[in-house]
Each structure stands twice: as C-alpha cells, then as structure tokens.
Amino acid sequence: MKVDWTTFWPRILQATGETITMVIFTLIFASILGIIMGLLLFATRKGNILENRFIFSFLNLLINIIRPIPFIIFLVAISPLTRFVVGTTIGTTAAIFPMTIAAAFAIARVVENNLVSIDPGIIEAAKAMGASPIQIIFGVLIPEALGPLILGITFITVGLIDFSAMAGTVGGGGLGDLAMTYGYQRFDTSVMIVTVVILIILVQIAQFIGNMLSRFFLRR
C-alpha cells in the first residue's frame, strides 16, 4: 500500500514538530532538574562544600535505581504517575513527563561527573576568598564545567530524540510514531526512509548546536 505524498507531507511536518516539541521541552525541564540534582550530588559528597551524607546517599541511590531501567520499560512502569501528573498517558505532553524524569537522572550524572573533574584547588581558592557555597556553585562550579557540561547535555539530547521515537510508539506522536505506523506496520519503505533522514538531520543539528555552544564556552 502506497501513501499519498501530497497529504502525507503535512503529516511528516506535524510529526517533526511533535518530536522537536518533545525534545525541547524535555530538555528544558530535565536540564533544570538534572542540574539541580547533579549540583546537590556533587556538593553534598564527602568533603565538599555542603557535605551531607543523607542527601548524597539518597540521590545517589535514586539515580542508580532509575538509570539502568531501559526507557521503554520505564515509560510503561511510570505510566500511573504520568496519568496522575499529566492527566493522560497518550499524546506529546504525556510523553514529555517520563522523558523528563529519565533524562533528568542522566543529566544529574553528567553534571556530577563534570563537576568532579574540576580541580579541587580552584574551589579551594574561591573558598579562601570568602565565597559562600552558593557563590561557589554559581560563580565557580557552573562556569568552570560549562563547556564539557554542554557536550554532555548534547549527548543526552541526541538520546532524547531516540527516547521520543520510543515514546511515540506508545502514543506520544512524533516521527517515531509515524515511522512505526506507516513504515513498520504497513511496510512502506519510503516513509521509513524519509523519517530516518529527518531524524538524522535533527541529530546533526542538535550536535552542531551543542558543539558550537561548548566551543564558545571552552574557547577552543
């Protein structure tokens, strides 16, 4: 069975828009949550500026539990919570919730890893100048780690495009949904190819923007 391309292009356009929406909103929410968690994770670590064993162990455990769950399973497992928060489990908005949660934990680790690699001497220098923990977090930790942090978040963004395709298959819409319903279930290779090409282009764009931003902050 062949699709009618004149009516199909608008659908592709719409699906692309849905994918971009899912990725961008997820990225915004997950970055906020992930950066906060990552900073807390780092700052509460033993010997660091806000050392707190309880918060650290709790966050660490939570991340270690959620991170290894395959996204497609996480998506289904978390659906009662999604319904509770968003009101439904179907549609683009509903897909953003589980994507945000999963990505936030990944970003938290990326943030933590990048902060750990900052020379402790630099933090100590700021401390010796009388900087408060908050001033150290915003004036030293974030700026010092920003370049590699952006690369890490770019990597996750690319992963989000992948997540969005999966979320699509369970009713999230977007390119993944399109590829599945037309390309996979109706054996229409041309639709498959078009969606794949668009996905590749999206990934390239995300990577390009990420590289550019990180280069700007790394000045290399």
Next chain:
Amino acid sequence: MIRLERVSKIYESGGKKVEAVKDVSLHIKKGDIFGIIGFSGAGKSTLLRLVNLLERPTKGNIIVDNYDLNSISSKDLRQLRRKIGMIFQTFNLFNSRTVYGNIAYPLKLEKKSKEEIHQRVTELLQFVGLEDKADKFPEQLSGGQKQRVGIARALATSPDILLCDEATSALDPETTNEILNLLKKVNEEFNITILLITHEMNVIRKICNRVAVMENGRIIEEGEVFNIFSNPQEKTTKNFISSVVNEKLSSSLLEKLRKDHERKLYRIVFSGDTASQPILSTLTAKHNIHFNIIYGSINELQNQLFGNLIVEFIGADSQIEEVLKELTEIVEVREVTNGES
C-alpha cells in the same frame, strides 16, 4: 597578627589517623615574611590552611587579626578570609575567566561596583606587570604570568595577610626570583604580612626575615633567618642550609683537595660584620704565617654577608695554634675531618 597556640591537626581517613601538625606554637608579627620550610609531607600545607580555616584544628587555638578561629561565626570567617589572600603552587586560577575576570572575582564577592572593580583591577594589573594580558585566559599564560595573576587576585581585596603555598615550586629558577621579588614588593609597599611555606631554602634566604623548620608535623627550629643560617642546631636545618650555601663539599672534591694539600684543613664560618673584616689576613700577618683559601663561598642573607671558607695555614705549628685560638674567639672554626665534608 597570627598566633598559633599548641595547635594539632589529626586527619582521620578510613579508620587511619594521621597527625599532620603536632603541638605547634608560632607567632607571626605584622610585617613579617615568615617562612616555613620542610620536606614533602612535613605538614606545611596543613599548617598554612589552618590559618584561614580551610582545615579546622583538632586541638589548640589560632588567633588571626584578633579573631579566635575556634569560635568565629561563618559570616565573620568569610569576612576574615577576604583579609587573607592566598596563592598556590598550581596557581588555581579560574580557567573560565580571563585574567581580568580572575582578579575581579574577589571584588565581585564584595559586591563592588563595576567602576570600582575596573579601577582596582587596572591598578593590580599594573602592579604585577600584566597590563597587556587582561583579556587573556589562564591557559594562554606562562607559569610565572599565572602566578602574577594569582598574586593580583589575592591582593584584590587589600588583605593584611598573604598565605603562599609553595608559590614558586612549579617555576624555573629565574621566574622564581621574579616572583620572590614581587612578593617582597608586596610586603614592603603594602605592609602585608606574608606566611609562606616551601621546601627550598633559597626561597627563605631570598625574602624571609623569620623561618621555622618543620619535620613530621613539628616545628623543630625557629628564629631570625640570619641566626638560623649562621648557627643552625638541628640536622634537618643544616641540610637545608647546605643546599644553598654550598657548605657541604662532595667527598670526591674533598679527596682531591686532600691529595693536593697535605696540611690540616679548617672550615671558617663568617657571619654578619665578621664577614666584611679582614680578620684572616690581620691575624696571620700578626703571627707571621700564611693562609691559603682552598674553597669558599659568600652569600648575602638579609642584607648581611655570610661566608664559608676552607683554608690551610702555612707556617710554624706554634704560630698556627695561636692564630686558631684567636680566630675561635671571633668566628666559628672547625677542622675539616674525613667524616665532615
């Protein structure tokens, strides 16, 4: 300015205890350039970091600028830290900020206006001689330039005290001298008290007026640099001193000297005024004997000369005895034996 009273610091990690600082008492006066020298692991960094409470003492009292650090509130501590600059062996500059941004950072913490910051940073850039590097990032600078930025940054808030943790240990000898001169200038022009730690006696010799020798967490010897150099008591101190005044002759050189000179060899140590007087020639002339300088070195220390000669005397034994007796009353004289080189 800085007073430590019976201070100890014990680190506990993984059930193991390390006593890095043991029962140390020190008094650093305003205007001092006080040096602490010791081998790696002696506890110098720990001691230095106690002064701005980057480490908390396990026992004892630390008083800085009239604040008792045991009872200081965290707000007062941040305030006090702005009056204590610190520079580091590895510079610890903010890589994400330009030279200008690095120096401006402590001023931003004080919520100074843009204009005030600009004026102060410009002043400091000029002081450390980096006016043309304001917009460079640390990675674009040489080691010496990085330490200049470190010094400018530490001085930004016009501190009373500057702490230096091996500030020149990552630099080549020439750059080390430049940075030491700059530190001296900091001390003289702004009357900033400097507490520095190092493992190089050369650093102590060049700029410190007082020195403490640290070993295994303890201060084993302390005093005016000149006195310590001219009359060291402890073996470790002597080792450090010999590293800069070439006091120690290698055994091969000593052997060679012995081969060429069959007479007894004497080491004569001059210090202060005695180094600038013709003592040897006066005495030998008086007793009608000659002397021959086999080896010697003269160093400048705190604007005083510090000399070290190995000589042999030529003449009648009885006259030599007389000269030695009179010499001993004025300077330090030791016979050079095989054990002592």
